[in-house]
Amino acid sequence: MDDFTLTIELKCLFCDSVLQGDTEKELESGDMIKCLECEELNDYDSVLDIAKEEGLEKVKEQALGEVTSRLKGIFK
Numbered sequence: 001m002d003d004f005t006l007t008i009e010l011k012c013l014f015c016d017s018v019l020q021g022d023t024e025k026e027l028e029s030g031d032m033i034k035c036l037e038c039e040e041l042n043d044y045d046s047v048l049d050i051a052k053e054e055g056l057e058k059v060k061e062q063a064l065g066e067v068t069s070r071l072k073g074i075f076k
């Protein structure tokens, strides 16, 4: 599945805005990410957990679409 594109965004737990990570440093477990919109501090681990779940859902949907279109191809 090379033609698979997936973008996962980290979203603010408080206002649902996309979080802009600090590009100067790598985020680690236990870090807090400050939301630029509402200025709340987001726990990196929680934000990541939610992003992972969302990502998993997207992968499932895309994989399902892929399989469906291939099956359709077989019976053309």
Ligand SMILES: [Zn+2]
Pocket: 012, 013, 014, 015, 016, 017, 035, 036, 037, 038, 039, 040
């Ligand atoms: Zn926010």
